[in-house]
Amino acid sequence: MNSKKIVFKRKDLLGIEELSREEIELILDTARGFKEVSIRPIKKVPALRGKTVVNLFYEPSTRTRISFELASKRLSADVINIASSASSVVKGESLTDTARNIQAMEVDAVVVRHPVEGAAFLLSRVLKASLVNAGDGSHEHPTQALLDMFTIREKKKKIEGLNVVIIGDILHSRVARSNIWGLTKMGAVVKVVGPPTLIPPRAQDLKVQVFYRPEEAFIDADVIMGLRIQLERQTSNFFPSIHEYVKDFCITPERLKLAKSDCLVMHPGPINRGIEISSSVADGACSVILEQVTNGIAVRMAVLYLLLAQKQI
Amino acid sequence: MILIKNGRVVNPGGKEGKLDILIKDDKIAAVGKNIREKNARVIDAKGKTVAPGLIDMHCHLREPGREDEETIAQTSLAALKGGFTSICCMPNTNPPIDSPGTVKYILEKAKENRGGTVRIFPVGAITKGRKGEELAEISELKDAGVVALSDDGDSVMNALVMRRAFEYAKMFSLPIMSHCQDKQLSRNGVMNEGYNSTVLGITGMPAEAEEVIVYRDISLAAMTGGALHISHSSTRGTVEILKQAKRKKVNVSAEVTPHHLILTDDLVRGFDTSTKVNPPLRTRDDISALRKGLRDGTIDAIATDHAPHSQEEKDDDYRSAPFGMVGLETCLALILTEIVGEGVITLKSAVAKMTVNPARILGLKKGVIAPDQDADVVIFDTGAEWTIAPADFAGPCKNSPFIGRTVRGRVVTTIVGGRVLYSL
Numbered sequence: 001m002n003s004k005k006i007v008f009k010r011k012d013l014l015g016i017e018e019l020s021r022e023e024i025e026l027i028l029d030t031a032r033g034f035k036e037v038s039i040r041p042i043k044k045v046p047a048l049r050g051k052t053v054v055n056l057f058y059e060p061s062t063r064t065r066i067s068f069e070l071a072s073k074r075l076s077a078d079v080i081n082i083a084s085s086a087s088s089v090v091k092g093e094s095l096t097d098t099a100r101n102i103q104a105m106e107v108d109a110v111v112v113r114h115p116v117e118g119a120a121f122l123l124s125r126v127l128k129a130s131l132v133n134a135g136d137g138s139h140e141h142p143t144q145a146l147l148d149m150f151t152i153r154e155k156k157k158k159i160e161g162l163n164v165v166i167i168g169d170i171l172h173s174r175v176a177r178s179n180i181w182g183l184t185k186m187g188a189v190v191k192v193v194g195p196p197t198l199i200p201p202r203a204q205d206l207k208v209q210v211f212y213r214p215e216e217a218f219i220d221a222d223v224i225m226g227l228r229i230q231l232e233r234q235t236s237n238f239f240p241s242i243h244e245y246v247k248d249f250c251i252t253p254e255r256l257k258l259a260k261s262d263c264l265v266m267h268p269g270p271i272n273r274g275i276e277i278s279s280s281v282a283d284g285a286c287s288v289i290l291e292q293v294t295n296g297i298a299v300r301m302a303v304l305y306l307l308l309a310q311k312q313i
Numbered sequence: 314m315i316l317i318k319n320g321r322v323v324n325p326g327g328k329e330g331k332l333d334i335l336i337k338d339d340k341i342a343a344v345g346k347n348i349r350e351k352n353a354r355v356i357d358a359k360g361k362t363v364a365p366g367l368i369d370m371h372c373h374l375r376e377p378g379r380e381d382e383e384t385i386a387q388t389s390l391a392a393l394k395g396g397f398t399s400i401c402c403m404p405n406t407n408p409p410i411d412s413p414g415t416v417k418y419i420l421e422k423a424k425e426n427r428g429g430t431v432r433i434f435p436v437g438a439i440t441k442g443r444k445g446e447e448l449a450e451i452s453e454l455k456d457a458g459v460v461a462l463s464d465d466g467d468s469v470m471n472a473l474v475m476r477r478a479f480e481y482a483k484m485f486s487l488p489i490m491s492h493c494q495d496k497q498l499s500r501n502g503v504m505n506e507g508y509n510s511t512v513l514g515i516t517g518m519p520a521e522a523e524e525v526i527v528y529r530d531i532s533l534a535a536m537t538g539g540a541l542h543i544s545h546s547s548t549r550g551t552v553e554i555l556k557q558a559k560r561k562k563v564n565v566s567a568e569v570t571p572h573h574l575i576l577t578d579d580l581v582r583g584f585d586t587s588t589k590v591n592p593p594l595r596t597r598d599d600i601s602a603l604r605k606g607l608r609d610g611t612i613d614a615i616a617t618d619h620a621p622h623s624q625e626e627k628d629d630d631y632r633s634a635p636f637g638m639v640g641l642e643t644c645l646a647l648i649l650t651e652i653v654g655e656g657v658i659t660l661k662s663a664v665a666k667m668t669v670n671p672a673r674i675l676g677l678k679k680g681v682i683a684p685d686q687d688a689d690v691v692i693f694d695t696g697a698e699w700t701i702a703p704a705d706f707a708g709p710c711k712n713s714p715f716i717g718r719t720v721r722g723r724v725v726t727t728i729v730g731g732r733v734l735y736s737l
């Protein structure tokens with residue numbers, strides 16, 4: 001992987017919107033090399049020895065944090081986890097103050113998950129360390145989209161020209177936003193489907209096709225990507241009941257039949273079984289949900305490697 | 314005595330041209346050609362524009378309540394630097410201006426300022442505590458000196474309360490200034506709803522949240538015969554509804570801010586909280602409608618919505634940071650550069666929208682340079698170029714998205730009641 005001639009010049013990975021197709025391809029190619037590391041008996045390379053990575057999580061997300069932690073450790077970096085969930089948040093300390101404190105500890109990278117859109121941008125302006133956005137509100141979740149694209153490319157050998165359907169709560173989904181940017185840049189045909197209440201205004205201007213019925217969106221799909229539905233959305237009248245959501249939008253075996261026979265079913269997890277996806281689909285032959293988790297580590301290794309290893313000390 | 318000589322007088326409500334102005338005590342004594350008065354202090358305004366002191370219909374004091382953000386003395390200096398001689402302060406102080414005590418406090422505080430202050434015209438709350446439930450003691454507020462009523466920052470969501478307010482305020486000839494924004498429709502919103510909010514994943518406030526209340530309040534004003542003033546119009550729909558209402562002779566007027574005339578929600582893309590304002594920055598299309606409305610008279614006035622917020626509070630994420638921008642110091646220069654300079658309206662029309670028009674809407678005997686009028690005068694240099702910097706703001710708060718922008722037009726002298734309270 002060191003033979004790659006294109007140098008990744010960014011200090012931070014804040015979102016997919018800002019990346020070029022070439023940069024996305026570079027990350028995915030780099031990740032391919034690291035995936036091989038993950039299946040060795042000794043799962044460690046010295047690429048980031050002596051570097052320190054801080055996982056700063058303002059939202060509980062065990063799987064994303066563990067994925068980043070494993071990625072750092074397999075690159076031989078030292079990892080510190082700071083969980084600022086509601087119980088342990090420092091009262092009164094602003095995000096930028098936290099950032100300044102972390103900066104003062106001379107760390108090399110900060111991975112941040114925050115419930116508010118733009119939090120990663122705010123931090124990146126203060127930090128000299130590299131920043132990886134691990135999800136900011138409903139805005140972006142770039143490493144999730146990268147691992148999704150990695151998984152699609154691995155299975156389908158390409159992304160260009162594929163029909164990719166994203167189903168569910170598009171309005172509140174950072175995963176959907178990052179995937180829309182990435183997949184359209186990579187040449188896929190992206191279709192979003194959900195109730196109109198959960199489709200953001202002017203979604204078609206994101207170069208996606210908008211559908212309200214899965215029965216229409218799923219026709220000839222190469223990939224169907226489910227999204228986690230927040231159960232509390234029904235209290236804000238985005239839909240009348242879970243029952244009705246399941247009736248119209250659950251990824252069921254019947255609906256899946258409309259897609260191509262080799263269609264991949266993906267989900268960023270954690271899944272609500274029987275709500276956005278039926279168990280038989282989640283565990284079925286088309287599902288690559290667990291492979292996404294495996295690939296997530298390789299992709300995050302690639303991101304940290306590209307941001308940190310090529311920087312001159 | 315002050316004699317302002319050789320200036321180009323732009324005075325939409327009176328005599329204009331290359332004229333001299335003589336001020337005796339606190340009044341204008343004469344306006345004419347080649348006035349001689351050997352006992353007067355002469356201000357040479359050659360090459361400069363002389364206009365009636367500007368009137369800001371909409372600004373926010375931070376005293377009482379948040380003197381750390383801006384004291385009345387600092388807001389006054391901000392106004393004077395911007396060429397304003399009169400300002401209307403909105404009632405969302407702490408305590409709010411919903412009782413005569415707060416009105417008196419503000420007026421007393423202004424008087425205490427030894428250097429002299431800009432004229433302050435408080436706007437009283439429509440409802441107690443600005444809660445939108447019970448009418449404030451409007452007669453008492455009127456006696457204490459309020460010139461209009463508003464629950465600014467919030468819409469009165471109960472249409473019946475709003476109806477009663479229009480009816481009741483009629484007997485005091487107090488206009489009601491409405492911050493139009495349906496609270497449910499704009500719930501959790503922190504920017505304009507549109508393409509940019511979709512990209513950013515930020516909850517938006519749709520234009521319709523403003524427009525449904527504009528329409529409702531126009532209906533109520535028409536029904537009751539009350540006087541309605543639409544604060545900070547920000548959408549194309551608002552301009553269209555206003556135009557229709559004016560054609561039907563409803564007693565309605567409207568203002569627009571410089572930022573809504575100049576900036577779009579594209580600026581929010583960097584998550585810079587200095588762009589967070591309520592109503593939010595809208596789109597190119599809204600801007601072109603607002604400018605057209607300004608030109609054809611649908612929009613009567615330009616107001617600042619000056620709203621200082623501390624660096625500490627603005628230095629937060631986009632959802633948590635407070636709404637508002639400082640604007641008194643930059644309003645005139647921005648309008649001269651971006652609106653007059655771009656040929657949207659003439660200099661005379663721009664001055665009218667900051668002098669005679671607000672005076673008419675508020676029933677103030679102001680906004681004109683003529684004998685026996687209060688000697689409130691501004692002198693500015695339309696050619697002077699400067700770049701807006703944090704140091705240009707009078708108070709400690711520098712929350713302006715215009716910092717770094719180069720503008721043309723600078724206030725050189727501001728005279729209030731015959732006293733030079735500011736000179737560059």
Ligand SMILES: [Zn+2]
Pocket residue numbers: 465466467492544545591592
């Ligand atoms: Zn307002």
